[in-house]
Amino acid sequence: MIRVVYLGKLADIAGKPESQFGASDGELDWPDLVEVLRNHVNPAISEAVEDSRTRVAVNGELLADKTYLVAKHGDEVALLPPVSGG
Amino acid sequence: MIRVVYLGKLADIAGKPESQFGASDGELDWPDLVEVLRNHVNPAISEAVEDSRTRVAVNGELLADKTYLVAKHGDEVALLPPVSGG
Amino acid sequence: MRSRYFPPSLAADPVPMRDIRLLDQMFLPGTLIGPFTNANPGLGGVCTFVGEVRFDDGVEALELTHYEPLTLPGMHALADRAFARFTLMGLLMVHRVGMMRPGEPIVCVSAAALHRRDAIDAVDFCMDHLKSAAWFWKREKRAGEWHWIEPREQDHSDLARWQG
Amino acid sequence: MRSRYFPPSLAADPVPMRDIRLLDQMFLPGTLIGPFTNANPGLGGVCTFVGEVRFDDGVEALELTHYEPLTLPGMHALADRAFARFTLMGLLMVHRVGMMRPGEPIVCVSAAALHRRDAIDAVDFCMDHLKSAAWFWKREKRAGEWHWIEPREQDHSDLARWQG
Numbered sequence: 001m002i003r004v005v006y007l008g009k010l011a012d013i014a015g016k017p018e019s020q021f022g023a024s025d026g027e028l029d030w031p032d033l034v035e036v037l038r039n040h041v042n043p044a045i046s047e048a049v050e051d052s053r054t055r056v057a058v059n060g061e062l063l064a065d066k067t068y069l070v071a072k073h074g075d076e077v078a079l080l081p082p083v084s085g086g
Numbered sequence: 087m088i089r090v091v092y093l094g095k096l097a098d099i100a101g102k103p104e105s106q107f108g109a110s111d112g113e114l115d116w117p118d119l120v121e122v123l124r125n126h127v128n129p130a131i132s133e134a135v136e137d138s139r140t141r142v143a144v145n146g147e148l149l150a151d152k153t154y155l156v157a158k159h160g161d162e163v164a165l166l167p168p169v170s171g172g
Numbered sequence: 173m174r175s176r177y178f179p180p181s182l183a184a185d186p187v188p189m190r191d192i193r194l195l196d197q198m199f200l201p202g203t204l205i206g207p208f209t210n211a212n213p214g215l216g217g218v219c220t221f222v223g224e225v226r227f228d229d230g231v232e233a234l235e236l237t238h239y240e241p242l243t244l245p246g247m248h249a250l251a252d253r254a255f256a257r258f259t260l261m262g263l264l265m266v267h268r269v270g271m272m273r274p275g276e277p278i279v280c281v282s283a284a285a286l287h288r289r290d291a292i293d294a295v296d297f298c299m300d301h302l303k304s305a306a307w308f309w310k311r312e313k314r315a316g317e318w319h320w321i322e323p324r325e326q327d328h329s330d331l332a333r334w335q336g
Numbered sequence: 337m338r339s340r341y342f343p344p345s346l347a348a349d350p351v352p353m354r355d356i357r358l359l360d361q362m363f364l365p366g367t368l369i370g371p372f373t374n375a376n377p378g379l380g381g382v383c384t385f386v387g388e389v390r391f392d393d394g395v396e397a398l399e400l401t402h403y404e405p406l407t408l409p410g411m412h413a414l415a416d417r418a419f420a421r422f423t424l425m426g427l428l429m430v431h432r433v434g435m436m437r438p439g440e441p442i443v444c445v446s447a448a449a450l451h452r453r454d455a456i457d458a459v460d461f462c463m464d465h466l467k468s469a470a471w472f473w474k475r476e477k478r479a480g481e482w483h484w485i486e487p488r489e490q491d492h493s494d495l496a497r498w499q500g
Binding site: 091092093095098099139143145146148162165166167168169171 | 353401403405406407467468470471472474475484485486487
């Protein structure tokens, strides 16, 4: 299983703080993630993570380019919207 | 009498913290002060107050141009060397 | 330049003092700053910034969410950059997470240095970079409802001050 | 821009809080900063700088001479300029005069504001201008002898930062 964590307002959009997804071949890449979010959570969260300002971390490591995501069984994928001002 | 106060290292140069000077016509201008310091205190203090960085205040008011000094009986003239760094 | 005399306690321990914390409970900045100052004997100056939750119109509470695997490492990486950029003796960086009321301290950054320019600039630098380094998301409660606070343009101009 | 809510105590007393002092005895900055912060309810941030007498090579003591008719008015005039230049809620400016030992606090400037940029910049501004505004002369005692400290070039470049 791969754990996906929704931070900030993404948790509101997803309607939950995190999800667990299985990957048939043991790996989840960026197109897989966008699709699994659309089909198994909701289209709004799928669109929100595609926003260019949404960053992705795998096991606490920020990805320079989230489209290069490769998550494996046991990984934690964090979806990070832009940080708040004020 | 006119009170002249030596601040900072000017007190060391003068060898005292202040002097009292009388003015024959009741007024002391800048050339008078330079001369009275040279003749009645010492030449070194006279030179030090002529240094362009030495400022002058009369009764707590800084003079924009010390050469316009006019001190009257009862006035306090402060001789201010540049403030220390550090 | 005059040479410097370092008191024995400092000479024996030249490692810069670093105190970085995330707190999920109310804190009193004075209880941190006194010991921090005393832990840096021989300093020339200490600059401290304390931010409090503002009394903004109708705001009842503020909640800060963070992502633990990024927040503390982010604060340490920011401290590394501050130590590399400024000549510091010590750096204290404390941030609240969780729910806060208006008037409560939310952040405290304190820098000790031999020279005041380093101390003041390090605090300024850390405050400008803390939000982008440490991944905090804020929401505020108004009339019983929570609202996320969006990023501001000001944050980008704050960071641009330190480039080049 | 969100509008701001001012707590009743502040709304009833919109005059900025100003605390300017010359002290001829040792002081503890913490005992000033706590009450200062509490006197400014509704603030967004407080920036504080505390300068201490450094442990410079062989320096046994530092003495600050001032000229009373200029010093306090000079500090008040500087506070006027800080209030005119920055949006401040309060300003604390305390300076020691007389004889001090290494490690003792010599100056404490604290600014409270709704926004951190004002608080930090006001402290920076006051520290850069304090020496030229307030007419302090320093001498230090090394090996039992007093030596006057001369002006430094750095002071001029500090002031130039705020021009234009």
